[in-house]
Amino acid sequence: MFEQAMSLLLSGEFICPIRYPDAYRYLSEETHQKDVTAYLARIGRKLSVTGLGGGWYMSFDQIGQDQRRAVRDEFSRIKLDLRFLVEFFVKAMRASEREEFYSRGDKIETHALMAAIDSNPGLRAEFQALATVGRGSGSDGKLKSNLDRQLKYLRDEGYLVLANPDREIYQVTGKIEYLYEVVQFLMGIDGIADDVDEEGPTTQQMF
Amino acid sequence: MATKTDLVENHLVKLFRHKELLAAAYHRGVVSKADDKFDGRGLYELHQARALVPYANETYRLASSLARHFDEILQTEHLYAAVGADVGDLAARLPLLSDAVAKAAIEGRNEDADEYIDQFDRAVFELADSVSGALQFLRILADNKFANVATYAEKKRQNEFYLERVRKISDALVAIQTSGLIESLESSPEGERLLLSYRSQIADHLPEWRANLLDITAILREYLFRTRQIEATARRFRAFALFLKRTPEYVPPDIEALADLPDWACRAPGFSLRSRASVNDPALDDSLLEIAKSIPAAKPISVPVPKAGMLKDEPPAAPGDEGGKPKPWQEAVQSLITTVGKQPVSAMSWKRRTSSISDLPNDIWLLCLLHEESLRRRRTEGIRFEQILEAAEPLSGMLKVRDILVSRADQ
Numbered sequence: 001m002f003e004q005a006m007s008l009l010l011s012g013e014f015i016c017p018i019r020y021p022d023a024y025r026y027l028s029e030e031t032h033q034k035d036v037t038a039y040l041a042r043i044g045r046k047l048s049v050t051g052l053g054g055g056w057y058m059s060f061d062q063i064g065q066d067q068r069r070a071v072r073d074e075f076s077r078i079k080l081d082l083r084f085l086v087e088f089f090v091k092a093m094r095a096s097e098r099e100e101f102y103s104r105g106d107k108i109e110t111h112a113l114m115a116a117i118d119s120n121p122g123l124r125a126e127f128q129a130l131a132t133v134g135r136g137s138g139s140d141g142k143l144k145s146n147l148d149r150q151l152k153y154l155r156d157e158g159y160l161v162l163a164n165p166d167r168e169i170y171q172v173t174g175k176i177e178y179l180y181e182v183v184q185f186l187m188g189i190d191g192i193a194d195d196v197d198e199e200g201p202t203t204q205q206m207f
Numbered sequence: 208m209a210t211k212t213d214l215v216e217n218h219l220v221k222l223f224r225h226k227e228l229l230a231a232a233y234h235r236g237v238v239s240k241a242d243d244k245f246d247g248r249g250l251y252e253l254h255q256a257r258a259l260v261p262y263a264n265e266t267y268r269l270a271s272s273l274a275r276h277f278d279e280i281l282q283t284e285h286l287y288a289a290v291g292a293d294v295g296d297l298a299a300r301l302p303l304l305s306d307a308v309a310k311a312a313i314e315g316r317n318e319d320a321d322e323y324i325d326q327f328d329r330a331v332f333e334l335a336d337s338v339s340g341a342l343q344f345l346r347i348l349a350d351n352k353f354a355n356v357a358t359y360a361e362k363k364r365q366n367e368f369y370l371e372r373v374r375k376i377s378d379a380l381v382a383i384q385t386s387g388l389i390e391s392l393e394s395s396p397e398g399e400r401l402l403l404s405y406r407s408q409i410a411d412h413l414p415e416w417r418a419n420l421l422d423i424t425a426i427l428r429e430y431l432f433r434t435r436q437i438e439a440t441a442r443r444f445r446a447f448a449l450f451l452k453r454t455p456e457y458v459p460p461d462i463e464a465l466a467d468l469p470d471w472a473c474r475a476p477g478f479s480l481r482s483r484a485s486v487n488d489p490a491l492d493d494s495l496l497e498i499a500k501s502i503p504a505a506k507p508i509s510v511p512v513p514k515a516g517m518l519k520d521e522p523p524a525a526p527g528d529e530g531g532k533p534k535p536w537q538e539a540v541q542s543l544i545t546t547v548g549k550q551p552v553s554a555m556s557w558k559r560r561t562s563s564i565s566d567l568p569n570d571i572w573l574l575c576l577l578h579e580e581s582l583r584r585r586r587t588e589g590i591r592f593e594q595i596l597e598a599a600e601p602l603s604g605m606l607k608v609r610d611i612l613v614s615r616a617d618q
Contacts, residue, residue, distance in 0.1 A: 007480065010477060010478050010480055011477040011478065011479075011480055012475070012476050012477020012478075013477065045475050048470055048473070048474070050471075052433075052436065057474055058474070058475050058477070059470065059473040059474045059475050060473045060474075060475050063468060063473060067473075067475075068463045069463075070475065070476055071462070071463050071468060071472055071473065072461070072462075072463040073476070074472075074474060074476060075459075075461070075462055075463065075472060078459075079458065079459050082459060083451055086444060086447055086448050086451060087448055087451065087452075089444065090444050090445060090448035091448075093441070093444075098441075099438075099441065100434075100437045100438070100441050101437060101440045101441035101444050103433070103437055103440075178471055178474075180440055180443075181469070181470075181471040182471060183443060183444060183447050184443060185469050185471070185472075186447070186459050187443060187446070187447055187450075189460065189462075190459075190460065192446065192447060192450050193446065194439075194442050194443040194446040194447075195442070195446065
């Protein structure tokens with residue numbers, strides 16, 4: 001199992017209980033973490049885990065000039081995707097009438113999501129608009145095609161796995177916790193309050 | 208005279224006879240005469256059997272003891288269920304019953320003692336069953352994360368309520384463990400008989416129950432912590448999405464210049480890993496051979512052999528298609544610029560003397576020379592082309608070349 005876990009870490013994967021349950025279980029043991037850490041230390045890397053413990057990944061042991069360049073490249077990718085990722089998950093949450101944000105293991109049923117979006121013209125327009133955010137427009141402009149493409153992109157990026165191909169049910173992976181941390185950091189550094197009034201000022205307040 | 212066994216059987220037969228009515232009462236909450244296919248007789252019999260109790264407006268509800276039984280069987284979850292509520296009371300009965308046994312034994316009332324021992328056995332079993340049932344119920348609730356309630360806030364309240372229930376059961380178990388009942392039974396008459404059931408049903412299970420309770424507590428606490436985190440995360444993401452919507456020009460700041468990078472930013476990109484088998488390693492020979500054998504033989508690429516043919520005779524060159532052979536005017540230009548000296552030579556006079564270009568129109572000849580001059584070739588270096596112009600219409604922009612005087616400049 002060391003070999004599998006190490007190969008995944010070296011190739012830049014997030015090891016979470018949803019996507020790689022065996023490797024995740026392996027890394028959950030302290031002795032195995034020590035083995036992996038010792039190995040990675042020899043190539044200037046270390047074993048890191050998301051704040052909520054849902055995803056193991058490889059990170060730099062020291063940050064020098066070369067590493068800063070790599071950090072910049074990685075963050076540039078995040079910047080490109082950030083708007084799409086945040087908006088997709090928040091809109092999906094709203095469409096599914098969830099109070100909780102998605103966490104590892106949560107399911108996204110394509111058909112249920114599609115039906116929820118389709119029955120709400122506002123959401124429908126928002127999802128259509130989302131199709132042009134970051135990812136380019138859909139091939140035929142249809143909502144289902146756009147949604148499929150967005151879900152596939154999230155799967156390719158490691159945020160989702162296709163848990164049931166027949167019923168098109170996706171499951172959120174531990175990488176979502178990485179996104180939590182990015183957003184939390186940006187909100188902190190840019191002074192974005194997390195208690196904003198979603199509805200905006202009411203008519204009464206305006207007068 | 209009916210025996211106790213007969214009474215139970217009769218009761219069950221009665222319940223079975225009106226099973227539809229009981230099921231309706233359980234699922235719908237209340238039943239009335241309209242639901243009774245025996246036109247009210249079913250309601251009457253079940254009321255007599257204490258399976259139904261009058262509710263309001265000639266409706267009946269299921270007796271709570273029977274409803275609890277169905278809940279247990281069907282694992283129906285209720286909000287704020289009084290799970291394990293009776294554990295403390297049931298445990299408190301045991302010393303009282305054991306005292307009664309001891310007193311009856313001392314006073315020689317053997318039949319009473321037997322009866323009390325039987326009751327003690329039942330009380331022990333009831334306590335054990337109650338604790339096991341409560342633990343099982345709590346475990347299901349913890350594992351399915353309060354799936355019977357939809358909203359996060361309700362889940363949190365349920366979670367906190369059941370954590371309190373777990374604490375109460377845990378306190379009751381501690382009380383049982385520290386009650387000294389075992390020591391008391393060991394020194395009392397007929398205590399041995401009581402100890403047997405107490406040990407097998409309660410004492411031997413206490414460590415397992417406490418471990419289960421600790422597990423459940425851990426799950427509930429972890430979930431409570433997670434739900435609190437999730438609540439904060441959901442609020443944060445909504446706020447950030449709203450911020451992005453209101454600030455379309457927002458671009459996250461560059462972070463690589465920060466002195467202290469957050470942990471997530473230090474994530475290292477992956478390596479592109481690719482391995483190849485070492486063909487020089489004898490240990491791999493067999494494996495490689497096996498792989499090689501499993502690869503189907505490549506089909507030879509068939510290249511069609513062209514038929515042998517004969518070269519055709521070259522067709523005669525078309526008139527004017529002389530390949531690289533210079534034209535007469537080119538030869539004439541070449542001849543003029545190589546033979547010309549310092550003395551200017553009139554191009555027109557020279558043409559008249561040259562028979563090879565006699566057919567060439569004069570203006571074309573002059574154009575050829577002007578072209579030669581414009582090319583500024585190495586061969587015309589030092590050759591001067593002096594144009595003899597005719598007077599043209601003023602301001603017409605026209606230059607009429609009548610002749611060109613060609614001469615070699617002084618070196």
